[in-house]
Amino acid sequence: MDVLWGERPAPRRGPRPAFDRERIARAGIEIADREGLAAVTMQRVAESLGVTKMALYRYLPGKAELVALMVDIGIGAPPAPGGAGWREALALWARELFVRFHQHPWTLEATRGARPVGPNELGWMEVAVAALAGSGLDGAETLDTVVVLTGHVRALGEQTVAFGTVSAEDPLTTGVQAILAGREDRFPAVSAAFASAAASGNQNQALDYGVDRILDGVAALIASRR
Template sequence: MPEQETDPALVIPKALLSAWGAHPVSRKGPRPSLTVGRIVEVAVGLGDRHGPGAITMSRTAAELGVGTMSLYRYVESRADLLLLAVDAALGSPPPPAGATWRERTAELARGLRRVYRAHPWAAEVPVTAEPLAPSFVRWTEEGLAALEETGLDVSDRAQILILLWTYARAEGELAGDQARVRASEEMDAATAHRAFGHRLRTLVPEDAFPRVRELLAADLLSPERAARADDPAQDEAEFDLAVGLILDGVAARAARRGD
């Protein structure tokens, strides 16, 4: 019996083979009426409109106007469909931009943020085989290249990229959560911000939690901040601040390595 049939470590999921173009659809029988690309496009659209729970074989088939069983000729399972949909949503990183490693890395992080803001459902899909999907490999290659100028070894650069990627992913997921809460309470962003401040001031005792009370008095929960709650520029500035703090640490570590 061939080794790859007995060693699970040597088995490559068919969805990954399909993503890399190494597992073509069988050409036996009638001419295929669908393509993997079209199926995945519809799945991404379902995720964008209704969340990851909507990305199922039956719902995707219904959107395509075909029977559910028709999809199994192209995609073997819902797990495979989700993997391919996330891969398509991530796509490719933006072209390298910036004169320094810091500028290029920050722009890469912004690119990831844009992806997860455009497709927040992608942040809710558990990470399984996706790190070997084409999109993940492309983003990883670009991230490692952006950080190369730091002089840090590839393991350090990989951990930095994971940290930035995790933050962008979590920030996208949080934005999706907040949007759902606002929708359920029928509030816009500014109203939701004011409601949060009011509830916190009402519920947190004045003689306790002094640091939280300090937060309440700060700009973070001020009326002026509430008015800017739905301002994309404010949102981006907060993201850039967090990324900047991470990159400050990267610069310090690189400097220590250079001593």
């Protein structure tokens, strides 16, 4: 919490420090983007900066704090909703979150479980919750909406990371169709669905489809309150 939220020390007289926490965190991000989160150690980060590992401990207590800072900097600030209505704002929010996860796949691993969140992460929640202000939803429903949207984005983000693709559907489609070949009579419904999707050209829409259906449900709930 101190690393994420503590006030930065006031400048002192004399030579400026060689590093700051953000520069160290960005060095860790570069390693994680190339090699994954497991490759990030205080030693590796120190080597990339051309200093000893002990020099980093003047700025950060250890790897846990380093990773927390990396996550907050890597995810960055949320998109500005502008003058969009709640639905457009949340759709933009969800799709941009997917982009951030895809840009830094290790953040999916680093954001599992209970942990402190930083200013940028809390800013994402603020934007999503604020979009629903005045909608008629209560606080629990508003927060649950954000949780459901985040879960959908995370699920597809993890699939794209596993497949190494931007789309979560292409590898799945290829794999299932290979298995279905010659077995269409045994799995007629699945075979027909894949054939229809290919004919319509509406494949690889899982992210938008899920976001839209979640927001359809939210819209119906809001309408019922009016």
